[in-house]
Amino acid sequence: MSLLTVGSIAFDKIETPFGKTEKIVGGAGTYIALAASLYNNNQTVISIVGEDFPEEMLNEFRNRKINLDGLQIIKGEKTFFWSGKYSKDMNSRTTLATELNVLEHFNPIVPEKHQITDYLMLGNLSPVVQFKVIEQLKVRPKLIAMDTMNFWMDISLDQLKKTISMVDLIIINDEEARQLSNEYSLISAAKTIRKMGPKFVIIKKGEHGALLFYEENIFHAPALPLEEVFDPTGAGDTFAGGFMGYISSTDNISFENMKSAIIHGSALASYCVEDFGIKQLQKITKKDLENRICQFVELTKFNVIDSVK
């Protein structure tokens, strides 16, 4: 099934306690598209880059059957750039530089033949841009999912709520869920957010896993305990990309299938953080993924059925 992915494609420069990078390819759209491409070979990306963006990376997207008809390449301008440094425990990061460049005036254009899509994933971007993409679609997709961040809650809450009201699923982290809902308990937060529109809410808790809320149901997925997190950049986007890649390729939006999608997204995210940037995502094979999925099963399985009889 077709998947339309919207998100930034960027250069990142990252410093962690384990080392630092030069300018490397990053951006929510990049992580989402690479992760989703492990499941879905009918994906189109809507994004924008400058003429400094490497042709080599565009070819890698194409090799992964990622359609770039919706990618604007702006002559004479530069690609969005972000630089950040992680704290020793990796639990916080400081932004050292943000150069919006081409992203500043990004007006997303969905090519006509992609205005009908089965699935839509809106990566973290201005809620205006996310809204404009939804508006251009001729038929409502089977599932619209979105990510966002506290920055948009701070400066653009009304527009954000308008965009949220139009999606089926929102994927955010625990802090963002608390800020958006003004509720501390994540159960109460999810209830409040579901009243804003989305039927499904996924709250990511970093090293503590993720929660999926739908009607009266809750599913809890653990994160794989890792001895070392090398670089957390893009883990959330990789999770979302793996999730939507799995959902769109299986073409099933039931609560049960979403659980499986969360395990797949979590498995991919656990790989992503093992090296800088997209390095691991570029390397991972189906076999690697299977092994990691098995680790999730081992990690969580228990049998108490007999014990309560």
Place this chain on the structure above:
Amino acid sequence: MSLLTVGSIAFDKIETPFGKTEKIVGGAGTYIALAASLYNNNQTVISIVGEDFPEEMLNEFRNRKINLDGLQIIKGEKTFFWSGKYSKDMNSRTTLATELNVLEHFNPIVPEKHQITDYLMLGNLSPVVQFKVIEQLKVRPKLIAMDTMNFWMDISLDQLKKTISMVDLIIINDEEARQLSNEYSLISAAKTIRKMGPKFVIIKKGEHGALLFYEENIFHAPALPLEEVFDPTGAGDTFAGGFMGYISSTDNISFENMKSAIIHGSALASYCVEDFGIKQLQKITKKDLENRICQFVELTKFNVIDSVK
């Protein structure tokens, strides 16, 4: 199988965002014994109280088949008293008063007929007291488990390490594990702590659940997401008590059975926090517990076996 439980029996005075209590019965030993009594009716408690301790509560222990031969009741003295206030988000608490009273000179005495026990649970107490109990046992129990807290790491680390070296299982929270091991990653922390002696390490992560480490195996149990935590006092002790009650009553210390024990302990802890102090533990029935266990199964079950084929 027989279970020997060592821990403080106390008065608590608690303030949470939902209200406050007068002096109520508390203490690690109380929570552990009540929780374990739901599984095991061959339990003996080693502890100390003053003559102000209510006969009514002693009778409740006796009704639950908790043997009090090892409980010292000190004439003319007062029971240990703790008073604390929780922050609005329940994630931190301030101690308002600590009156050691009888606990200050507590010299635990294990009655001769309980010097052979199948299982031993050392609740959070001075590591000297914990050590003295182990010393009095004539035969090594099938499993010795202990709890502790950062306070003992601050003031009595050498004695604490000596006690830790003699137990099979240590149950501590994430902050304590990090402090004890000087490692941030919980996997590394568990490795370091296992080198100190215990074959099994359980790291409690509060609302994020618990991890069990044994050799190369890890099990992750979620905590039940709760809309409201009314009073977190005693949740960790209830978890430990449920765990050891289950293990001792099933008489099985395999990794698989420990997983079930963690789910039982987590289910009991999720009840405990729904009201002040021991109120919920006094009320809970086998049927309640079964229902909650089923909620844990619902919360965590997923099927990805087909999806990786």
